[in-house]
Amino acid sequence: MAEAVAEETGAGGGTGAAEEAGTGTGTGTGPGLGPGSGSGSGSAVETGPGYGSAVETGPGSGSAVETGPGYGSAEETVTVGFRGDRSGRAPLTWGQRAIWHAIRRTAPNDHYFNIGRVLPLADRGRPATVAGATAALTALVERHESLRTRLELSADGTEAAQDLAATGSLPVTLARAQDPAEAERTAHALLDRLSATRFAYASEWPVRAALVAVGDRVTHAVLVLCHLAADGHGAEVLVRDLRLLVRRGSAGRPPATTPLDLAREQHGETGRRRGAAALEHWESGYRAAPATMFPDPVAAPRAPRFWTGRIVSPALARAVAAVAAAHRVSGSTVLLTAAAVLVAAGQGHRTAAVMPIVGNRTSAAHRDLVTTLSQDGLFILDTGTGTDTGTGTDTGTGTDTGTTPDTPTFTDLLPTAYRAALRAYRAAVYDPAAWDALGVRLRTETGAEVHPYCCFNDMRLVERPAPPGPAPTAAELAELRGRTAFGFPATQERVACRYCLHITEEGDALAVSLTADTAYLPPETLRAHLYGIEELIVAAASGRSLPLTGVRDLLETTTAAEEVRA
Numbered sequence: 001m002a003e004a005v006a007e008e009t010g011a012g013g014g015t016g017a018a019e020e021a022g023t024g025t026g027t028g029t030g031p032g033l034g035p036g037s038g039s040g041s042g043s044a045v046e047t048g049p050g051y052g053s054a055v056e057t058g059p060g061s062g063s064a065v066e067t068g069p070g071y072g073s074a075e076e077t078v079t080v081g082f083r084g085d086r087s088g089r090a091p092l093t094w095g096q097r098a099i100w101h102a103i104r105r106t107a108p109n110d111h112y113f114n115i116g117r118v119l120p121l122a123d124r125g126r127p128a129t130v131a132g133a134t135a136a137l138t139a140l141v142e143r144h145e146s147l148r149t150r151l152e153l154s155a156d157g158t159e160a161a162q163d164l165a166a167t168g169s170l171p172v173t174l175a176r177a178q179d180p181a182e183a184e185r186t187a188h189a190l191l192d193r194l195s196a197t198r199f200a201y202a203s204e205w206p207v208r209a210a211l212v213a214v215g216d217r218v219t220h221a222v223l224v225l226c227h228l229a230a231d232g233h234g235a236e237v238l239v240r241d242l243r244l245l246v247r248r249g250s251a252g253r254p255p256a257t258t259p260l261d262l263a264r265e266q267h268g269e270t271g272r273r274r275g276a277a278a279l280e281h282w283e284s285g286y287r288a289a290p291a292t293m294f295p296d297p298v299a300a301p302r303a304p305r306f307w308t309g310r311i312v313s314p315a316l317a318r319a320v321a322a323v324a325a326a327h328r329v330s331g332s333t334v335l336l337t338a339a340a341v342l343v344a345a346g347q348g349h350r351t352a353a354v355m356p357i358v359g360n361r362t363s364a365a366h367r368d369l370v371t372t373l374s375q376d377g378l379f380i381l382d383t384g385t386g387t388d389t390g391t392g393t394d395t396g397t398g399t400d401t402g403t404t405p406d407t408p409t410f411t412d413l414l415p416t417a418y419r420a421a422l423r424a425y426r427a428a429v430y431d432p433a434a435w436d437a438l439g440v441r442l443r444t445e446t447g448a449e450v451h452p453y454c455c456f457n458d459m460r461l462v463e464r465p466a467p468p469g470p471a472p473t474a475a476e477l478a479e480l481r482g483r484t485a486f487g488f489p490a491t492q493e494r495v496a497c498r499y500c501l502h503i504t505e506e507g508d509a510l511a512v513s514l515t516a517d518t519a520y521l522p523p524e525t526l527r528a529h530l531y532g533i534e535e536l537i538v539a540a541a542s543g544r545s546l547p548l549t550g551v552r553d554l555l556e557t558t559t560a561a562e563e564v565r566a
Contacts, residue, residue, distance in 0.1 A: 007318045009230075020422035035176040067082060080134050080170045080209075082141040085146055087166040090263040092228075095360070095372040098432045100160055100230045103201075105496040111198040112492075115235045115423040116191045121182065122219040133211050133218040134172065136245035141207070143241065143251060144370040148227040148404040152199035162228075164260055173210035173561075180214060180290045184555050187212045187220035194224040201228065221246075222356075227372060232459060234358055234370040254265040256365040266431070274429060279438055282425035285380040285392070286442055286450050289353035291342050293500045294520040295453040301519040304491040309516075309523070314509040315480035319534075319541035323465035326541075327411060329418045332503070337417040338502050341410060344452055345551035354379045355454040356421070358428035375432075376455070377424035381417055384408055384547050411510075411547035442506050456565045462504055474542035480537065483509075487529065535559045 038103060092100060103110040123126045128136075141147045145164055152163040177183035190210045199206060206226035207515060211218050225235055241251040265271055320331040327334075340352035360366065360373040442450040472480075498517040505511065512533060516526045532555055539546050546554065 010013050020081055042090050050565065057213050068085060075173060075175045075411050078130075078134060078138050078172045078174050080141070080172050081168070082138050082148065082170065083167045084142050084145065084164075085166070086164070088164045089152065089161055089171055090164075090260045091186065091267050093162075093263045093371060093373075094266050094429065094431050095231070095375055096162065096228050096259070096263075096344065097160070098375050099231075099372050101432055101436075102496070103195060103227070106494065108198065109492065110496055111196060114199070115225040115227060115230060116195045117225075117235055117239050118187045118191050118225045119221045119223070119239050119242060120187075120219065121221060121243075121246055122183075122214075122217065123444055128212065128218040129216055129371065130174065131214055132217055133246060134527065136242055136249075137170070137172060137209055137221075139245050139249075139251070140238065140242050143254055144238065146234070147205065147207045147238075149229065149259060150203065154244075160261055161165055162259060162263065165307050168205065170207070170209060172525045175210060175212045177212055177214050178220070180219060181487055183212045183214050183219040187222055189531050190222045191224065194222065195361065198259045199226040199228075201226065206230075215517055223482075229372070230370050231359070231372045231374040232371065232375075233461070236461060237370050247280065254466050255368045255370070257369055259369070259371040261348045262366075262369070266429075272431070275431045275434060278427040278430040278527075279434055281423060282378050282430075282435065283438060283442070285378045285418045285439075288382075289351045289380055289452070290347075291446065291448040291450045293347060293353060293452050294351065294517075295347070295507065297519040298525075299519060300350050301517070301520045302491075302523070304493045305518055306492040306495045306515055307374065307488055307523055307526060308490040308492075309484045309486065309515055309526045310489050310511060310513040311484060311529050311534060312479070312506050312509045313484040313534050314507075315484060316512070317464075317508060318472045318479055318480060318509040319538040320510060321464065322471040322541040323414075323537055324463075326464045326471070329374075329414050330461045332460075333414065333418050333421050334537060336379060336421060336456050337381065337505055338410070338533045339456055339529075340379065340417070341383055341413065341536065341548065341551055341561045342383075342532045342555060343499065344383050345548070346525070346529070346555050348552075350383060350392065351386060352379075352381045352383060353454065355452055357454040357455065357457040360429055360538055364423075371385045375428045375430070377428035378452075379417075379420055379424040379456070381420050382411065383413065383548055383552075385479045394540075407547050408548070409540075410551075411545040413455070413548070455497055455500045456503075458503040459500065460503060465503075472541065474544075477538050477542055482532070486530065524559050525555075528555050 020261045021297060086391075091097075099113065103113055106112060107358060110237060121133070148166070148168065149162050149164045153159045154160070156196070173194075175186050177186050187210075190212070192212060194208045204226075208224040212222070212224040214221040216548070223235070223238060225238070230238065234401035244251040266275070320334050323329045324332050336354065337460065340354050343354070344352035355376040356379055357374050358377040366373060389489075405533055439450055492515070495515055495517070498520045502513040502515075503510065512530055512532055514521075516529075518526075521529065535554060535558075536546055536551070
């Protein structure tokens, strides 16, 4: 989220490229949803959960490059040896601990958290040979310690640490294609296959790699990453560095810090103080908001229980940029506010609690660090409508009602939402074990589970600025809405959340995906939320910002129309 010029840079990995921490390219640590597909940097293609069948690459032993048993066939295994500067052991970083908790909650479907990238290598620059590409992979693994780090579990499986190896070898799938078109198809098929199975966290290297070659020229590299090793921003750093290593033989200066060093810092006294301060924000926010956003099932769950709806809207892309520019906030704040307002109105809440996935990349030392830094933030927004109260006595530090007109509209909330978003981003670095303890304490105190079960992940690395010239007219936006597309592209049996919204780009359009528990949001309601986001923001860009008292009617009207259509 690029939150006006005065904000700090958080480039990717969170909801904003220019907000305090950003929540984009996220692959978050949230309550059960992982990466999803997104916008990638350069010409790289990215994916979240994989589809298709698994591929095995053999044991991969030996040094340098050697062919596996499939030599001479369409696919073979080559082994890439590596030798880093050091080995070591440390606790998990807080980001790693958060995603490990999410992985355990989602198992055995935790392949959902795998992060995949396809890097085209035949588009420009000098040709890449197989030997050159494997040498680049060796250098990549030696450069980034997270790619040589595996999970170390205690005998009873309750405690986890990170174990960095100095040396080893990585099996790499090498696929041969007849022509560039077949190479493109093969690369994406490999991406799906390598993404489709969960990692063996304690024994497998946290990166799966493949190369596609036409003749003696490598056309594509494929990386599939364990989420313990990288978040979305870290994946983009790897794509950039691999491209440089292939093209130039060097990726420049190494990262300023490492996951091991970060873990030791976070578990020290300074880290503990920062984490405690962050959790004060969480406690204050929890006390100001309902215990959860979706307290009661409203329908029999479908089978599979979790559905993903997806809207692709060029009108939304133009409208978000226009509203953000007019109100001097980021596009991510506009989208986060729209989602929060719809959730609160749909459930009759006055206060919305949403957990944005925060990238935590504001420190210069973390900008090129390949690890998982993303953690959940807590965004609390008093919408001024609805009747509920929080879970306890608000301390007065977690909410900001601001000043709004007697009949406030959606855009009247944006300044307050902007400040609330910054507070959420600044309080998104903490020890997940202490966060769990806070939840237990509040549950004991209130007699109810305290958790929003409502998350937001803007996965864009950067936001496109509004195009030069006048803002789009209402007529132009209405015409663009004729190109809006909607569908239900996926279902799942288990996701540890009730509402998970992902923002990506598709060409000149915004793609907004909502994965929801159909017991709380049946498919027609899920669809209404996505079209409601489009309507709220397009209406605001058209000069007719909707009164907040009318948001529930908007949802109900859209839901009823879908029920009739169905």
